[in-house]
Amino acid sequence: MLTVHELLDANLMEVFGNRDAASRRAAIDRIYTEDVVFIDPEETVTGRDAVEAKAANLLDGAPTDFMFAADGIPYADLDTGALPWAFGPEGAPVARGLDVITVRDGLISELRTLLAPAE
Numbered sequence: 001m002l003t004v005h006e007l008l009d010a011n012l013m014e015v016f017g018n019r020d021a022a023s024r025r026a027a028i029d030r031i032y033t034e035d036v037v038f039i040d041p042e043e044t045v046t047g048r049d050a051v052e053a054k055a056a057n058l059l060d061g062a063p064t065d066f067m068f069a070a071d072g073i074p075y076a077d078l079d080t081g082a083l084p085w086a087f088g089p090e091g092a093p094v095a096r097g098l099d100v101i102t103v104r105d106g107l108i109s110e111l112r113t114l115l116a117p118a119e
Contacts, residue, residue, distance in 0.1 A: 001106040004076035007031055008083040011099060011108060016055050017068035028052055033109045040113040051111070065089045071096055079103045 002010065014027035028048050038045050038054060045054060071093070072084035082100045086093035095115065102110040 002031065004079070004081040004101070004103055005074055007101060007103060007108055008074050008076065008081045008099065009070075011101065011111065012068050012070065012083060012085055015051070016058065018055075019059050019064075021056065024055060025052060028055075031108055032111075033104060033107045036107075036109055036111065038111045038113075041115055062087075063089075066094075069093075 010027055010031045015024055015031070018024040018027065028051055032048055032051060034048060035046060036048060036051060038051050040054070045051070066088050067090060068085055068087050069090075070083060071086040074081060074083045076082075080100070080102055082098055084096070084098050086096050088094035095118075097116055098114045100112045100114065101108045
């Protein structure tokens with residue numbers, strides 16, 4: 001079973017930071033509950049397929065040099081974690097945010113993405 005810190009990292013790097021559809025899907029099936037709820041400023045969606053669509057849409061619409069990177073230290077307790085991130089070319093992010101996860105039975109059951117104001 002993955003720790004909350006490991007789930008935070010996997011969410012950022014193996015799902016939303018992963019342009020390979022097959023390995024991204026494998027990570028989704030490994031780290032999220034079937035009924036995962038993903039909430040961001042655009043919408044709320046439910047299920048692994050919906051998370052896959054959100055990640056694919058984001059990555060497919062971004063330039064190839066855009067990547068996600070942790071942008072601070074992670075915070076976690078037994079069933080909740082938060083990780084700040086940056087997105088954009090290495091060293092020059094165009095977006096920053098915070099992912100907050102809720103864990104149930106060792107899997108992410110809710111992912112909430114908060115965005116920082118544009119600089």
